[in-house]
Amino acid sequence: NISVGKESKLTIREGDYIKISVQDHGEGISEKQIQKIFDPYFTTKKTGSGLGLSSTYSIIKNHNGHIDVESEVGKGTTFTVYLPASRENLPDRQLKTSETIKGSGKILFMDDEKSIRETVFKMLTYMGYDVESAKDGVEAIKLYEKSRDNGKPFDVVIMDLTIRGGMGGSETIQKLIEIDPDVKAIVSSGYSTDEIMSNHDKFGFCGVISKPYDIQKLSELLSKIMNGKGTE
Incomplete structure (x- = not known):
């Protein structure tokens, strides 16, 4: 968990967040490409749709979170996700189990x-x-x-x-x-x-x-x- 204050450079509200980082040691992303990776339909793959990261960005934003990326060509890339943390206790209740509804047509x-x-x-x-x-x-x-x-x-x-x-x-x-x-x-x-x-x-x-x-x-x-x- 981390706390985001007024001095933070992150474009999110002040408060407590869960920070999740995912890192690889692949080819890395160029500075020119990194500015476009969250744009719909932008992809460097021949078979890619260019919607994966843009959808990820949209989902995280809709949850009042933030996603950041750092990369160095030849060394790898790190994606960091910040999601608002809750201090509320989970209610003591049984989870409702449901089954897939079968149909025809x-x-x-x-x-x-x-x-x-x-x-x-x-x-x-x-x-x-x-x-x-x-x-x-x-x-x-x-x-x-x-x-x-x-x-x-x-x-x-x-x-x-x-x-x-x-x-x-x-x-x-x-x-x-x-x-x-x-x-x-x-x-x-x-x-x-x-x-x-x-x-x-x-x-x-x-x-x-x-x-x-x-x-x-x-x-x-x-x-x-x-x-x-x-x-x-």
Whole structure:
């Protein structure tokens, strides 16, 4: 634990914090790159999305924390996270245990990252749903139309708000509403501060879920929507 006072150079409120540092001894990051590493879509990897560190930054900021990075080329990098500490005692109560809610139906999942599509496919399949995946809005619309034409429409569409280099959730939902005014769609993002995430119903979505995905929360949300219990 550390205390942050007025003399601190950290851009966070005064108070007590938990300090967590993670260090490696890799190639290091150049001064030019280090100024951009928290920017959305910035990446030095051929297969990277550039959303990992920007999502991390957003999550920590939303918890009134701070993340800092120091690096030296050829020697390694250190990331330091500061999160507000609490002096309150934990309540003496039993934790509620809950199980994943199983269901049935057909779901279309849209995300530009293959690893996320594969992970969520397994989660949804485990819950009991039939799943198809799309990498962007164009592909999602084609799958949605094809499914309707075949008489086997999707019950729910889950789509990422931001698709790198492609049609994201905000544009896709408008296209889907033109095709099917009764479409049931859930918007997802790692950026909880986006207006669509806080007012999803005004943009045509019937539910919202933040990344990283929690299988319990996702199963509860799908159960409510499948049973017509309104927006989440």
